[in-house]
Amino acid sequence: MFRNLVRILEPIKFQLSCRARAGAADGGSAYERNSVSKERQLSESLKRALPGITYVSVEDISGxxxxxxxxxxxxxxxVGLSRVKQHRLVTETLKSEIAEMHGIRIHTNTPGSGDK
Incomplete structure (x- = not known):
């Protein structure tokens, strides 16, 4: 029963922690700067690990x-890798950063596939 309660309350806990962190920032400006710098940090980590990147976009989707x-x-x-292996490359590259996140959505493509 306790496990079910924890599962039910997890999304609420996540929303409250985000609101608390956002409210702690003065007007959100420092918080926004941190978000942008984290996005930039993730992008740079990917660019260093995968020099063949032709497109990269990182967006904070937690408000x-x-x-x-x-x-x-x-x-x-x-090129030539399954979607699972592509995602593994990304998750291995961002392993330490992912450990600090609540979640991540990954979309990968090969050059010329047309999907972005």
Missing amino acids: GCGAMYEVNVEAKEF
Whole structure:
């Protein structure tokens, strides 16, 4: 029963923690700067690990909370790899950063596939 209660309350806990962090920032400006710098940090980590990147986009989708990101990557390193292996490359690259997140959405493509 306790486990079910915890599962039910987890999304609420996540929302409250994001609101508390956002409210702690003065007008959200410091918080927004942190979010942008985290997005930039994630992008730079990917660019260093995958030099064949032709497109990368990292967006904080947690409302400025910094707890969940959406990552879109197009790289030459993905050619010939299954979607699962492509995602593994991304998760291995961002392993330490992902440990600090609530969640991440990953979208990968190969150059010329047309999907972004």
